[in-house]
Amino acid sequence: MRGAFRTLPLWALYVFLYLPIVVVVIMSFNASKNPFVWSGFSLKWYPELLRDSEIMAGLRTTLVVAIGCTIISVILGTLLAIALERVLPSRTLDAASIAPAVMPDIVLAIGLLAFYTLISFSLGAVSVMLAHSVFGIAFVAAVVRVRLAGMDNSLEEASRDLGASAARTFRKVTLPGLRPAIIAGALLAFTLSLDEFTVAFFTSSPSDPTLPVVIYSRVRFGVTPQINALATILLLVSFIAVILAQRTSRLSDTLKGGEPT
Amino acid sequence: MTSSDQRGARRSSHSDGPLLRALTTIPALAYLLIFMAIPLVLVISYAFLTSGRFGGVRLPVSFESIARLTQPLYRDVLFTSILTAGAATVIAFLLGFPAALVITRLTPKWQTVALIAVVLPFWTNFLIRTYAWIVLLNREGLFNHALANVGLGPIDVLYTRSAVVLGLSYAYIPLMVLPIYASLQRLDPSILEAARNLGAGGWRRFRTVLLPLTMPGIITGALFVFIPSLGNFVIAELLGGGNSQMIGNLIRDQFLKARDWPFGSALSLLVLALLVIIVMAQARASRRTREWSA
Amino acid sequence: MTVTPAPLLEIRNLDRSFGEVRALKSVSFDIGENEFFALLGPSGCGKTTLLRVLGGFEQPDEGTVMLDGSDLLSIPAERRPVNLMFQSYALFPHMTVERNVAYGLECEKVPKDEIRQRVSDVLATVGLTDKRSALPNKLSGGQRQRVALARAIVKRPRLLLLDEPLSALDRKIRAEMQMELKRLQHEVGITFVVVTHDQDEAMSLADRVAVMDHGEVRQLDTPLNLYRRPRSLFVADFIGTSTILRGRRVNAQWETPELSPLACGDDCEGALAVAIRPESVRLTAEYDASTQVRGIVSEVFFQGDHAIAQVRVGEVAFLVSIREGTLPERGASVGLSWDEGALIPLVEE
Numbered sequence: 043m044r045g046a047f048r049t050l051p052l053w054a055l056y057v058f059l060y061l062p063i064v065v066v067v068i069m070s071f072n073a074s075k076n077p078f079v080w081s082g083f084s085l086k087w088y089p090e091l092l093r094d095s096e097i098m099a100g101l102r103t104t105l106v107v108a109i110g111c112t113i114i115s116v117i118l119g120t121l122l123a124i125a126l127e128r129v130l131p132s133r134t135l136d137a138a139s140i141a142p143a144v145m146p147d148i149v150l151a152i153g154l155l156a157f158y159t160l161i162s163f164s165l166g167a168v169s170v171m172l173a174h175s176v177f178g179i180a181f182v183a184a185v186v187r188v189r190l191a192g193m194d195n196s197l198e199e200a201s202r203d204l205g206a207s208a209a210r211t212f213r214k215v216t217l218p219g220l221r222p223a224i225i226a227g228a229l230l231a232f233t234l235s236l237d238e239f240t241v242a243f244f245t246s247s248p249s250d251p252t253l254p255v256v257i258y259s260r261v262r263f264g265v266t267p268q269i270n271a272l273a274t275i276l277l278l279v280s281f282i283a284v285i286l287a288q289r290t291s292r293l294s295d296t297l298k299g300g301e302p303t
Numbered sequence: 304m305t306s307s308d309q310r311g312a313r314r315s316s317h318s319d320g321p322l323l324r325a326l327t328t329i330p331a332l333a334y335l336l337i338f339m340a341i342p343l344v345l346v347i348s349y350a351f352l353t354s355g356r357f358g359g360v361r362l363p364v365s366f367e368s369i370a371r372l373t374q375p376l377y378r379d380v381l382f383t384s385i386l387t388a389g390a391a392t393v394i395a396f397l398l399g400f401p402a403a404l405v406i407t408r409l410t411p412k413w414q415t416v417a418l419i420a421v422v423l424p425f426w427t428n429f430l431i432r433t434y435a436w437i438v439l440l441n442r443e444g445l446f447n448h449a450l451a452n453v454g455l456g457p458i459d460v461l462y463t464r465s466a467v468v469l470g471l472s473y474a475y476i477p478l479m480v481l482p483i484y485a486s487l488q489r490l491d492p493s494i495l496e497a498a499r500n501l502g503a504g505g506w507r508r509f510r511t512v513l514l515p516l517t518m519p520g521i522i523t524g525a526l527f528v529f530i531p532s533l534g535n536f537v538i539a540e541l542l543g544g545g546n547s548q549m550i551g552n553l554i555r556d557q558f559l560k561a562r563d564w565p566f567g568s569a570l571s572l573l574v575l576a577l578l579v580i581i582v583m584a585q586a587r588a589s590r591r592t593r594e595w596s597a
Numbered sequence: 598m599t600v601t602p603a604p605l606l607e608i609r610n611l612d613r614s615f616g617e618v619r620a621l622k623s624v625s626f627d628i629g630e631n632e633f634f635a636l637l638g639p640s641g642c643g644k645t646t647l648l649r650v651l652g653g654f655e656q657p658d659e660g661t662v663m664l665d666g667s668d669l670l671s672i673p674a675e676r677r678p679v680n681l682m683f684q685s686y687a688l689f690p691h692m693t694v695e696r697n698v699a700y701g702l703e704c705e706k707v708p709k710d711e712i713r714q715r716v717s718d719v720l721a722t723v724g725l726t727d728k729r730s731a732l733p734n735k736l737s738g739g740q741r742q743r744v745a746l747a748r749a750i751v752k753r754p755r756l757l758l759l760d761e762p763l764s765a766l767d768r769k770i771r772a773e774m775q776m777e778l779k780r781l782q783h784e785v786g787i788t789f790v791v792v793t794h795d796q797d798e799a800m801s802l803a804d805r806v807a808v809m810d811h812g813e814v815r816q817l818d819t820p821l822n823l824y825r826r827p828r829s830l831f832v833a834d835f836i837g838t839s840t841i842l843r844g845r846r847v848n849a850q851w852e853t854p855e856l857s858p859l860a861c862g863d864d865c866e867g868a869l870a871v872a873i874r875p876e877s878v879r880l881t882a883e884y885d886a887s888t889q890v891r892g893i894v895s896e897v898f899f900q901g902d903h904a905i906a907q908v909r910v911g912e913v914a915f916l917v918s919i920r921e922g923t924l925p926e927r928g929a930s931v932g933l934s935w936d937e938g939a940l941i942p943l944v945e946e
Contacts, residue, residue: 048408051401052417055480058398058473059424062435069438114334122331130328138335144526145339146578148534148551149571152558153342156349156568159359176338179331208322230426237428239537244558254430261434261541273431280427288419497687500652501748502675502704511700515691595690595732 063277070270087271094268100256103167107242107252108235110171111178115231116224118175119182124216126183127190142180150176151244158245165247173245174235181234182227185291189223226291233283237276347575349568360564368569377553381573384550387464387539388532391471392479395528396521398472399479406480407487418484425477433470433538440466440542462544470538471528478527486520519592522585530578550574603666605630605788606651606756611660613646620646621657622812628756628790633782635803636792639835643812648758648792652681664755675704680749684760686741688733694720694744695729701752719751722784723777739770743777750785759791763798775801796836800824808832815945824874829945833872838905840878840915841943843870851940855912856890861940868942875905875918877939880925881932888932890915894925908933 073084091097122139126132142150154173163169197219201211239254246252251259253276260269350368352360371377406417424432439446440461460466494516498508514521536551550570557567604627613621620643628634636644649655651662653674662669669677680701689697695716702712720726723743733741742762749757762778763771779802782789793799799806800820807817808831816823816832827833830841844853851861851871865871884891892910904924908915908931915933925931 049405051398052405055398055402055476056420059421059476062432062439062473063424063427065438066431066435118331118334121326122328125328125331135328135332138332142335142339144530144578144582145343146530146534146574148536148554149346149574150339150342152554152567152571153346154338155558156345156360156564157338157342160345172338176335179334183331233426237426239428239430240534254428257428257430257434258537261430261437269431269434273428273434276431277427281423284419284423284426288415491685491687493683493685493687494689496652496654497681497683497748498689498700499654499675500677500679500681501701501752503700504675504704507704512689591691595734 066270067274067277070267070274072267072270075267087267088275090268091271091275096256097253097268097272100251100253103246103250104236104253106167107171107174108232110168111174111235112228112232114171114175115178115182116228119179119227119231120186120220120224122179122183123186123190124212127187139180139183142177143184147238147240148244151241154241155244165245166250167246169245169247170242170252171235173241174231174238177234177238177241178231181230182224185227185230185287186220186223189220189291193219222291226287229283229287229290233280237280346568346571349565350572352565354563354565359562365565368563368565369572371566372569372573380548380553381550383464384533384548385577387468387549388471388529390468391475391532392525392528394468394472395476395479396525399476399524400483400521403480403483403487406484418481421477421480429474430537432474433541436466436470436473436542437461440469461542464543466542467539467549470542471532471535474535474538475528475531478531479524482520482523482527483517484520486517490516516592519585519588522581522588526578526581526585529581530574533574533577604628605632605665606669607661607663608647609661609663611647611650611657611662613643613650613655613657619812621650621660623660624809624812624814625660626807626814626817628788630788631786632788633779633802633804634788634790635799635806636790636809637794637796637799637806637835638809639794641811642809644792644794644809645760647809648681648760648790651679651756651758651790653677653679678755680752680754680757682742682745682749682757682759682762684762684764686733686745688741688744688748690733693730693732694725694736697733697744698748698751701748705752715751719747722750722781723747738766739774742766742774746778746781750781750787754787757787757789759789761793761795762791764793764795778802800836808835810835825941827872827941827943830870830872830943831946833941833943837874838916839872839874839941840913841870841872842913845869853913856910859889859940860937862937865940865942868944869946870943871940872943873915873935873939873941875916876903876920877935878915878917879934880906880908880917880919881934882925882929884932887934889934891930891932894927894929894931897924897927899924 070087071083071085072080073086074081122135126135126139150173154169157163158165158169193216198211198215201215202208206214237254238252239258242252243255243258246255253272257269257272260266349360351364351366353363353365353367355361372381402421406414406421409417441447446460460469490513495508495512498512503511533549534551534554536549536555539549539552550573554567554570554574557563557570606628608627609625611621611624612619622643624643624647636647638644646655650657651669653672656670664678669679689700692700698716698719699712702715707715716729717726720729723746725740725743725747728736728740728744733744736744742765759778763774766774775798778789789802791799791802800823803820805817805819806823807814808823809815810831816828818826823832823836827836833839833841842851842853842856842859844851846852846861846865846868847858849861850858851865852858861871879887881888890910892908892915894906895909895914896907898905898907903918903920906917906919906925908917910933917933919925
């Protein structure tokens with residue numbers, strides 16, 4: 043039917059995007075060590091993962107980093123969003139909040155490395171966490187802003203008119219209204235940190251790498267089945283996080299609106 | 304922006320203005336200042352310093368690093384790097400623009416689903432996604448297996464520049480689709496119908512109406528693909544083998560292997576310069592678009 | 598009124614459904630050369646669908662459309678000798694007035710000199726010569742509409758379709774544009790088809806109007822006949838205002854449940870209801886021999902050159918137009934009368 047042909051470009055894009063992902067997922071269930079040969083369905087690589095101490099250590103570090111990054115990003119990002127939407131709209135602040143997204147990550151990565159070296163800050167989980175938060179703040183701010191812009195101001199004004207202080211209004215009226223957006227922003231920041239490679243590569247300590255850095259060192263030497271399993275799990279986590287974020291806060295509105303000045 | 308300006312103005316008419324303002328703006332600003340602005344300044348300034356004996360930098364101020372950028376060896380790498388990133392951007396556009404167009408024709412509910420589906424892969428670890436291409440493109444990989452089944456010989460794509468271009472466009476194509484979609488959404492659909500009614504065929508409609516009116520979105524999309532591609536070293540390494548060097552690889556090497564930070568910074572300066580150029584082009588296109596909006 | 602000689606456009610049995618909804622139900626009618634035609638109806642009546650079918654943006658499920666005797670539907674949208682003026686005007690925002698108007702000619706690959714000449718001529722016709730280098734966003738609503746018109750007219754189409762042409766304009770500009778459109782149509786000699794939900798627009802512009810409802814053409818006639826001789830309750834109600842009395846003719850009288858029987862002529866035989874136009878009703882403060890019903894004035898609406906009084910006669914609200922004399926007070930007892938010929942028989946719903 044004519045209609046099916048019209049949507050071809052979109053399907054082509056989806057095939058392009060998802061083919062490698064589907065391949066990796068399927069391969070994670072491949073009983074054979076050799077990824078180019080299928081020798082039956084097997085779940086054995088998943089428990090193998092748990093026995094891999096390097097991967098487990100990387101996972102631990104990454105989780106610490108991601109959680110820390112999420113906390114920082116949510117707090118500062120929400121404040122930034124409120125500043126931009128309600129308190130002090132300004133084009134410089136606007137630009138500042140978008141800058142992390144536009145900045146090439148390798149430039150930021152080496153900049154942070156230079157910075158940490160300059161102040162003799164030892165590299166480790168914290169250095170990565172602080173680095174990731176730069177991006178995290180930008181994303182949380184973007185998501186919360188959209189929500190704030192759409193939120194009816196009159197509830198807050200009513201609260202102020204009834205005598206509540208700004209802090210009280212914020213706690214009892216604004217914050218609950220923002221909760222879905224904050225949750226969505228938190229999920230995004232978490233996922234971002236979980237998967238981020240370039241900045242982590244430069245700002246983590248060699249003895250305490252994040253998971254993506256571990257994956258990198260493994261993948262350089264070729265394809266291994268545990269990596270497939272790990273990849274599948276990470277994909278699943280990321281997918282769930284993004285879909286949850288969409289559910290709670292209609293992420294699509296941010297996407298639909300998005301075009302920097 | 305005007306309505307939030309108005310709201311902002313209303314807001315600050317309340318008496319506890321200054322404290323509120325400070326509380327909300329300072330923490331985030333301070334953070335970004337420390338962890339984004341300062342590193343940026345360092346990178347820019349290091350390009351003009353000399354390499355320290357054991358890495359790092361020291362005075363005196365020197366233009367040697369910048370000058371080295373013009374050496375033939377580096378000039379070639381830079382040139383091919385830009386070409387590769389450019390090719391990836393073009394491919395991302397060729398695939399992304401029609402896809403964005405299709406999305407705008409869906410019902411609103413499906414548009415949301417389609418957009419999320421486009422963005423989803425982007426939120427996964429791009430190492431894994433790149434690595435998946437290795438599995439696919441390898442000599443004994445799936446593509447060649449499929450080709451062998453139809454009697455065609457194996458294609459050696461892996462470890463060539465084409466694989467790098469493919470990997471780069473793959474990594475960043477969602478970021479091409481989103482801004483183009485946003486631009487298309489803003490278009491009055493009857494404009495395209497009017498063009499058609501006046502006698503314009505598909506190509507003419509694209510060239511004279513669609514393209515000019517979505518230019519800001521296209522440039523934004525190009526920005527989001529081109530710049531990260533330049534700075535990406537992983538994809539060049541994993542998919543291109545030793546054959547392909549991007550600016551990103553050079554930067555990485557300078558900072559971690561050769562320990563020549565000034566030169567690494569000079570290279571970064573180049574990437575930043577290209578970023579600024581594209582951002583200015585985008586600003587100009589946006590300005591022109593605003594000129595003709597009601 | 599029949600259209601002779603061969604009509605410009607012959608629409609036969611057009612049918613179009615969207616899922617459950619049948620937007621066009623076997624629509625058939627003709628449009629003549631050089632006519633100013635209107636498709637009038639409430640939203641959802643199918644007029645926009647019909648417009649889009651003619652323009653080539655929709656394909657009907659069934660039916661044919663012949664333009665100058667040849668099949669229109671098989672011609673792709675970009676090659677039809679039919680041009681549209683969109684409700685939003687759809688001007689190209691990034692092109693000057695001149696380039697907007699020239700666009701259609703460029704698509705036809707007309708030589709540059711000819712384009713320049715024709716564009717100049719048409720801009721003079723619509724009175725926008727001094728705005729030729731302006732961008733659309735610098736023009737007023739009325740000016741933008743004239744650009745949209747010029748853009749369509751310059752291609753010399755056989756048929757010009759106008760989608761709600763006056764809806765976006767202020768009242769004062771609307772009156773001006775109405776005259777403009779009429780003048781233009783005569784000057785360029787193109788058949789205009791206006792699609793609108795506004796009956797004032799349709800009635801004042803068109804030579805003939807097709808009133809549509811739920812995918813069907815309920816009545817196709819001149820504005821005068823539509824006003825004086827509506828055939829259905831729908832048309833009587835949609836066009837102008839009237840007092841509608843359901844009932845039936847019994848023993849040479851019109852029997853209606855709420856009132857005592859009224860005198861009526863033979864033409865009311867078989868009708869479902871009768872309609873009385875407000876201007877046909879006379880209102881007197883005193884009851885006299887001619888008074889047919891008596892009632893109480895419940896509301897008076899001042900309209901400028903006349904007033905409409907709503908008079909309650911039992912359960913029925915009569916609408917009366919008052920052009921001279923003092924306006925009645927609310928609550929006043931009045932008598933209403935009319936000529937027998939004022940009763941308009943309505944034979945359909």
